[in-house]
Amino acid sequence: xxxxxxxTLWVAVAFVIFVVLAWRPVVRMIGGSLDARSARIRAExxxxxxxxxxxxxLLAEYQRKQRDALKEAEDILAHAKDEAERLxxxxxxxxxxxLARRERMAMDKIAQAEAQAVADxxxxxxxxxxxxxxxxLAETIDARQxxxxxxxxxxxxxxxxx
Numbered sequence: 001x002x003x004x005x006x007x008t009l010w011v012a013v014a015f016v017i018f019v020v021l022a023w024r025p026v027v028r029m030i031g032g033s034l035d036a037r038s039a040r041i042r043a044e045x046x047x048x049x050x051x052x053x054x055x056x057x058l059l060a061e062y063q064r065k066q067r068d069a070l071k072e073a074e075d076i077l078a079h080a081k082d083e084a085e086r087l088x089x090x091x092x093x094x095x096x097x098x099l100a101r102r103e104r105m106a107m108d109k110i111a112q113a114e115a116q117a118v119a120d121x122x123x124x125x126x127x128x129x130x131x132x133x134x135x136x137l138a139e140t141i142d143a144r145q146x147x148x149x150x151x152x153x154x155x156x157x158x159x160x161x162x
Contacts (some may be wrong), residue, residue: 003009141149 136144
């Protein structure tokens with residue numbers, strides 16, 4: 001048997017021819033598949049890069065918003081403290097004014113009570129003096145002297161009224 005008649009040789013030759021003929025389409029298919037996969041990976045990487053950039057942008061924006069919100073909260077707190085201090089000073093001034101008004105009212109009431117007491121004492125003294133004078137006059141003046149005093153008083157009244 002010759003080498004050319006060996007079935008193994010022809011199977012090997014057929015296999016080599018098959019591999020040579022199938023190599024290009026297989027290589028193209030594998031290359032195309034690898035290129036497609038490479039393009040898909042590149043697109044995914046680009047998408048991931050875009051998403052990362054968006055995430056960084058959003059993070060920066062939220063950090064800025066957070067800083068702005070903290071600053072606004074600090075401003076509100078400072079304003080509230082200022083307002084509370086102003087209200088405290090105002091309340092203290094109002095309290096002081098109210099206490100001063102009450103003190104003046106109390107002093108006025110005391111002055112009125114003193115004036116009323118002095119007037120009452122005077123009136124009482126006048127009443128006592130009149131009663132004492134009346135009793136003294138009644139005891140020491142007789143009817144003739146009484147008539148003369150009355151006449152003199154009437155004459156004094158006429159002169160003072162006219």
